[in-house]
Amino acid sequence: MIAERLQTRIGHVFANPALLQEALTHRSFGQPNNERFEFLGDSILNCVTSIALFERFDSLREGELSRVRASLVRQDALHRIALELELGEFLRLGEGELKSGGASRPSILADAVEAVFAAVFLDGGFAAAKAVIDRLYAGQLAEVDPRKPSKDPKTALQEWLQGRRIALPTYSMVQVLGEAHAQEFEVACDIPKLGVRTLGRGPSRRVAEQMSAELALAAVRKK
Numbered sequence: 001m002i003a004e005r006l007q008t009r010i011g012h013v014f015a016n017p018a019l020l021q022e023a024l025t026h027r028s029f030g031q032p033n034n035e036r037f038e039f040l041g042d043s044i045l046n047c048v049t050s051i052a053l054f055e056r057f058d059s060l061r062e063g064e065l066s067r068v069r070a071s072l073v074r075q076d077a078l079h080r081i082a083l084e085l086e087l088g089e090f091l092r093l094g095e096g097e098l099k100s101g102g103a104s105r106p107s108i109l110a111d112a113v114e115a116v117f118a119a120v121f122l123d124g125g126f127a128a129a130k131a132v133i134d135r136l137y138a139g140q141l142a143e144v145d146p147r148k149p150s151k152d153p154k155t156a157l158q159e160w161l162q163g164r165r166i167a168l169p170t171y172s173m174v175q176v177l178g179e180a181h182a183q184e185f186e187v188a189c190d191i192p193k194l195g196v197r198t199l200g201r202g203p204s205r206r207v208a209e210q211m212s213a214e215l216a217l218a219a220v221r222k223k
Helices: 002-010 017-023 035-056 062-073 075-085 095-099 106-124 126-136 138-143 153-162 205-221
Strands: 170-177 184-191 196-202
Touching: 002 017, 002 075, 017 035, 017 106, 035 062, 035 106, 035 126, 062 075, 075 106, 075 126, 075 205, 106 126, 106 196, 126 138, 153 205, 170 205, 184 205, 196 205
Parallel strands: none
Antiparallel strands: 170 184, 184 196
């Protein structure tokens, strides 16, 4: 059951499991859905990561703290947590989203993570939400090095390949999904020499390219 398996992964037992179910319900499934939860969860995440960075890096100025926080709350960071939780298998999606691969779509997964944070807050209060976020973000926080400028995935991938004298990747549009007012782009990142091809999705071509580059970077690092 969702109430058992996912709650164990999240690290919070819900007094009201209906909150978790709503957090996992995409708008394509119907009402109620998790759109309002996403809004609340985003604010809670920003607050908790701000506290964590404030306590961890007492010498950083406001601008530096904001820069590091931005790297922790962006879509790819949330998508990483969703993959760790295997959240896609628990989402409630409409038939169209299911057929188009919505359960693995980074934007949908990232939004669902924020919604889950909101559900924990509504169920157990701020302390409970903070405990969950602190635990799920422990790995990413441990990787933070404010002395190094934050590199976007495309730049990081390019530098990795250049350092090994491998031709730079090519990015190509695969498809555009959704209605005109809510389009999602799918972009492929190809590195022929390494036999790597990844697909990234996002609300813009730029975001989709960054997502495909992040997946490619993870793939080449394993080779």
